[in-house]
């Protein structure tokens with residue numbers, strides 16, 4: 001059996017590495033230098049430095065090679081998922097496991113909704129507290145594997161489980177997706193709090209009030225509260241809101257210190273929350289849901305001064321919890 005991985009960034013490479021413990025992996029990467037480094041040096045210094053990669057991973061710059069796999073882990077960033085997948089040999093009807101965390105800007109659609117525009121192949125979502133470097137080094141990790149079809153989902157849990165990689169089945173695809181997308185935005189907010197020196201009380205308040213926003217938005221979009229309180233929601237929120245290993249948290253850290261967001265975003269790596277924040281604000285307004293922290297993050301990314309944004313958040317009318 002062969003697993004396909006779409007995307008040679010940190011997360012695609014880490015998933016390829018953990019899967020290569022038991023199966024051959026065909027990895028499509030967009031950058032020829034990433035393909036060459038994986039095939040020749042067994043490394044991906046551009047996106048996942050310091051990890052010696054398995055010889056069972058074969059990288060390719062051509063999507064045709066994915067046809068050899070019956071299961072694809074789709075790890076292109078959220079805003080590129082549609083264009084990347086459209087170039088892949090979908091006619092083979094592989095099972096798709098979506099691993100990006102975000103909402104498509106042009107359509108306000110979650111990743112599974114984007115995929116439904118392209119194919120009716122079986123589809124699941126993998127999400128949870130998963131820093132790529134730790135997964136690639138074999139440190140213990142648990143994720144949500146969400147699929148509307150319980151038969152497909154439970155088979156995927158069995159196939160993707162590894163000694164240090166534990167998927168938990170859920171049938172709540174929307175909940176798993178919303179947790180991952182929203183926590184990225186909240187991680188930026190927590191980084192801002194840290195960078196601006198606002199203290200640990202403020203960060204804890206932000207995590208709790210941010211989780212309330214995630215829950216309100218999730219319920220409005222049909223997610224279940226127990227999913228949002230699980231690995232792909234609260235679990236991932238806690239991880240990324242408390243560590244500078246998170247690109248989103250680190251972006252917020254810089255903004256909180258007064259660095260321009262545009263400069264901080266000028267990197268090869270993605271901080272998905274930056275793309276998600278304005279989209280989330282639009283989606284929340286469309287759903288009639290108040291998300292003041294997400295609005296604050298979107299304002300900061302658009303260049304609003306940190307002091308003003310924080311003062312405005314603190315000046316909001318007092319209300320019941």
Ligand SMILES: NC(=O)C1=CN([C@@H]2O[C@H](COP(=O)(O)OP(=O)(O)OC[C@H]3O[C@@H](n4cnc5c(N)ncnc54)[C@H](O)[C@@H]3O)[C@@H](O)[C@H]2O)C=CC1
Pocket residue numbers: 007008009010011012013030031047075076077078080084099100101102130131132133268269270271272
């Ligand atoms: N890094 C991590 O620890 C985790 C990342 N994720 C999610 O996985 C997804 C991918 O993130 P990473 O692998 O970390 O990315 P990365 O930041 O390591 O690398 C950037 C990736 O974006 C791709 N890219 C850039 N421009 C593109 C374009 N125009 N078209 C198609 N692809 C383009 C690059 O080829 C590269 O694969 C994101 O949605 C992220 O939120 C999820 C869990 C953990």
Ligand SMILES: O=C(CO)COP(=O)(O)O
Pocket residue numbers: 101128129130131132184187236239240245246247248249270271272
């Ligand atoms: O999603 C992640 C961990 O679960 C990775 O977080 P960052 O994208 O903020 O680095």
